[in-house]
Amino acid sequence: MANQRFSWHKFVEGLKKRSHIYLILLIEISTCLAMAIVIGVGGWLSTPNISRGVCQFFITVLSGWGFTCDILAALLWGQALKQSAPEMPISWLGRALDQYHVLRYVLYLVPLALDTATSVAWVYAPHRPGLLLNLTPVLIFFLQLVVGSNFLVQSVRFQTHAKLIEEQARKTRSATSGPSMDMFLSRLSKWTFCLALAKLLHIAVLPIGATMFLFTHIGWALFWSVEMTTRSLTSLCHIMMAKPKPFRPAIVTTKDVMVQNANAT
Secondary structure, eight states: OHHHHHHHHHHHHHHHTTOHHHHHHHHHHHHHHHHHHHHHHHTTTTSTTSOHHHHHHTTTTTHHHHHHHHHHHHHHHHHHHHHHOTTSOOOHHHHHHHHOHHHHHHHHHHHHHHHHHHHHHHHHOTTSOOHHHHHHHHHHHHHHHHHHHHHHHHHHHHHHHHHHHHHHHHHSOBTTBSHHHHHHHHHHHHHHHHHHHHHHHHHHSGGGGGSGGGGSHHHHHHHHHHHHHHHHHHHHHHHHHTOOOOOOOOOOOHHHHHHHHHHHO
16 A cells, blocks of 8 residues: 555656656546447447447547657657767657747647547537548548657667667766666667557558448458557557656565664664
8 A cells, every 4th residue: 555655646746747757647547448438338339338429429539639648758758868868869850849849739739629629520510521520530640640650760760779878878877877767768669669660550541441441341340440459559658658667665684684783783
């Protein structure tokens, strides 16, 4: 229980400081729970357990929220590189997010607002496709393509510099570069690469949704199975990238007690 109290206290404190790590975790906890309830209770437009309107609200699989986590993950990756590998060049997206704070909020809020508006439109006007229902998937498609490609390039580039970074970290141990930061950066690199692959696979099948092939048995099963799987994988990658360092209380051994008693006497 002590570990749990500490973790929740750390989680709340991270949210108060608007930490990227804890914002990612909060968003993914909320969206994954909502999607799990809808799919687990009602299936996916396959049972009468949940109304059709509720299922249609989630027809975008909350991709706008996922894209917000992508931008937060890009900021987290850029900060880790600046601290542990300042000599490594940052991508154009990382530089833009670092220099223009307004761009951050635009990329946070605009896809999120469009995704939510599209979900509402699918509930109240599913048979009247307008500009919103046509524009949002195209915009999300290109934004995810840009961010996914950026993640792929950055993670591969980091792998080529990994040995150099490790050598430099061993020679110059400082407050911002140490074993924990090296492990953190390696973990970020691995899950950033997985995130890039998941996003590229996710957008690879999106065009099927604009064709009549979607409404065939094979097309329906292929499209939604890949979309749901890759959406789940992106959430997993976000969570693993933002996974906080676990709290491990100090373990006092018998030898430590004997040494302390000897010093006291």
